[in-house]
Amino acid sequence: MNFYTTILGSGAALPTGMRHCSAQVVNINGFKLLIDCAEGTQDRIRYCHLKLQSIGTILISHLHGDHFFGLPGLLSTMHLCGRTEGVTVVAPKGAREVIATTFELTGNHVGYPLEFIEMDFAEGIQRVFANHRCTVDAFPIVHSVPTYGFRITEVPRGNNEPRCYAYCCDTAYTEAILPHIADADLLCLECTFDNMLADLAEQRQHLTAGQAGRLAAMAGAGELLLTHLSARYRDASVLLQQASEMFPNARIAEDGQVVEVHRKGPARDAQSADTETDKG
Numbered sequence: 001m002n003f004y005t006t007i008l009g010s011g012a013a014l015p016t017g018m019r020h021c022s023a024q025v026v027n028i029n030g031f032k033l034l035i036d037c038a039e040g041t042q043d044r045i046r047y048c049h050l051k052l053q054s055i056g057t058i059l060i061s062h063l064h065g066d067h068f069f070g071l072p073g074l075l076s077t078m079h080l081c082g083r084t085e086g087v088t089v090v091a092p093k094g095a096r097e098v099i100a101t102t103f104e105l106t107g108n109h110v111g112y113p114l115e116f117i118e119m120d121f122a123e124g125i126q127r128v129f130a131n132h133r134c135t136v137d138a139f140p141i142v143h144s145v146p147t148y149g150f151r152i153t154e155v156p157r158g159n160n161e162p163r164c165y166a167y168c169c170d171t172a173y174t175e176a177i178l179p180h181i182a183d184a185d186l187l188c189l190e191c192t193f194d195n196m197l198a199d200l201a202e203q204r205q206h207l208t209a210g211q212a213g214r215l216a217a218m219a220g221a222g223e224l225l226l227t228h229l230s231a232r233y234r235d236a237s238v239l240l241q242q243a244s245e246m247f248p249n250a251r252i253a254e255d256g257q258v259v260e261v262h263r264k265g266p267a268r269d270a271q272s273a274d275t276e277t278d279k280g
Contacts, residue, residue: 003261012066014066055087131155
């Protein structure tokens with residue numbers, strides 16, 4: 001059974017030639033979720049040889065541009081390519097208004113059902129999506145605008161234990177998220193700054209590499225995937241080193257990389273991004 005994420009963008013606010021801004025496509029046994037949708041995401045989907053129309057559910061962590069500005073264009077392109085199947089967008093409150101206003105002012109529309117599930121809760125964890133492949137639970141994290149992390153759990157088949165992928169980007173350091181990311185088989189945390197820039201990280205409500213490693217260790221995660229790297233790091237080895245000091249089973253997300261969700265096993269890449277999985 002396949003459960004993996006394809007990294008479309010692993011950079012922070014400024015895209016570079018090496019890293020685009022935040023977006024991932026998660027494949028849970030053939031069902032695909034898009035997490036975050038920075039500017040250029042639809043181009044990155046094509047670059048990674050994924051099928052745009054196979055994505056029917058989109059999770060937006062928060063409304064900062066490097067996580068959200070690609071959504072109007074992606075939804076419009078789906079329409080232009082003849083989509084008729086519905087799309088569900090799970091996003092913070094306000095996303096529906098932004099999309100509706102953008103379409104109204106630009107004369108665009110979509111010819112398929114478009115449903116918004118807007119998150120507006122302050123505490124705890126809330127189920128925002130479920131189908132026969134997975135469940136998605138959202139929980140608030142700490143950033144300069146309302147921001148949510150996601151816990152994606154596969155629906156088990158037979159006697160197989162379900163695997164879990166947890167995603168938190170962007171967030172300041174807070175141990176309040178630990179119950180929500182506990183025992184994740186793969187934990188994706190932002191890692192915007194190195195440890196020497198801890199004051200800047202606190203000011204901008206982001207994590208350092210060491211803080212990401214510490215949270216992964218405290219959560220009992222199986223593997224740590226570090227993303228949302230500042231454009232200042234052309235060489236991310238310092239970030240990996242600092243995170244690994246706290247949590248050895250860590251890796252840096254790279255654009256175009258496919259990372260499989262294992263049951264607390266050793267890290268390895270999936271062999272292909274989309275061989276048996278374009279059924280969903």
